[in-house]
Amino acid sequence: MVRGDLNVFPFLSVMQMFLTSGRSGRLSIDHVRGGQLWIDRGEIIHAEVGRLRGDPALQLLSSLDGGTFTFEADQQPAQRTLSLRRDSALRRMLEDSEAWTPLLRAFPDWNQRLRFTARWNEAQPVTRTQYRTLHLIPDSTSVRALLERTQEPPRAALDTLRPFLLAGLIELV
Structure with a gap:
C-alpha cells in the first residue's frame, strides 16, 4: 500500500x-x-x-x-x-x-449549497440545457450532490451555472 x-x-x-x-x-x-x-x-x-x-x-x-x-x-x-x-x-x-481553474474559483467549496437569489425571477430566459441543470438547485444538498444528479458532465454543468452565479442570480450558501 x-x-x-x-x-x-x-x-x-x-x-x-x-x-x-x-x-x-x-x-x-x-x-x-x-x-x-x-x-x-x-x-x-x-x-x-x-x-x-x-x-x-x-x-x-x-x-x-x-x-x-x-x-x-x-x-x-x-x-x-x-x-x-x-x-x-x-x-x-x-x-x-x-x-x-475558472470553475474552481467560482465554486471553491463543493460542500456548499446553491440557491436562487432574490434577483432570480421565473421569467428569466434559459435554454433547455440550462433548465435541466438549474432545476436541480432546490433539491440539492451541495454542489457535489448536484453534480452527481445532473445528466451533464461535471464541468459542463458548472459551466452552465457559472454565468448565473456571476450575475448574482444564484449563490453559494
Missing part, C-alpha cells in the same frame, strides 16, 4: 508515477471531489466519484488540487468503464485540469 498527500505530490504527478510504473490496483482519493481510479498496467480502466462512473468521474478527479491518496495493488473494479493508455490519459487529465 502506498499513501501520500496531494498537497505535496500533485495529482497529475501521482497519476504519471502509477501509470508509468506498470502497476495495477486502486487509487483512492480522500477529498470532497475525490473518488477512486483503477489502473491496470499503465491503463486507466475505471473511475468512480459518488454516483459518477467512467468519463464524468475521471473528469471530476482531474479537478483535484489537494487531499490524500492511497494506492492498493492488485485491486480489480466491479466494472470496466474506461480504456485510456498512459499518454492519452495524462494528456486528457492535464487538459481537464486546466479547464477546471
Whole structure:
C-alpha cells in the first residue's frame, strides 16, 4: 500500500508515477471531489466519484488540487468503464485540469449549497440545457450532490451555472 498527500505530490504527478510504473490496483482519493481510479498496467480502466462512473468521474478527479491518496495493488473494479493508455490519459487529465481553474474559483467549496437569489425571477430566459441543470438547485444538498444528479458532465454543468452565479442570480450558501 502506498499513501501520500496531494498537497505535496500533485495529482497529475501521482497519476504519471502509477501509470508509468506498470502497476495495477486502486487509487483512492480522500477529498470532497475525490473518488477512486483503477489502473491496470499503465491503463486507466475505471473511475468512480459518488454516483459518477467512467468519463464524468475521471473528469471530476482531474479537478483535484489537494487531499490524500492511497494506492492498493492488485485491486480489480466491479466494472470496466474506461480504456485510456498512459499518454492519452495524462494528456486528457492535464487538459481537464486546466479547464477546471475558472470553475474552481467560482465554486471553491463543493460542500456548499446553491440557491436562487432574490434577483432570480421565473421569467428569466434559459435554454433547455440550462433548465435541466438549474432545476436541480432546490433539491440539492451541495454542489457535489448536484453534480452527481445532473445528466451533464461535471464541468459542463458548472459551466452552465457559472454565468448565473456571476450575475448574482444564484449563490453559494
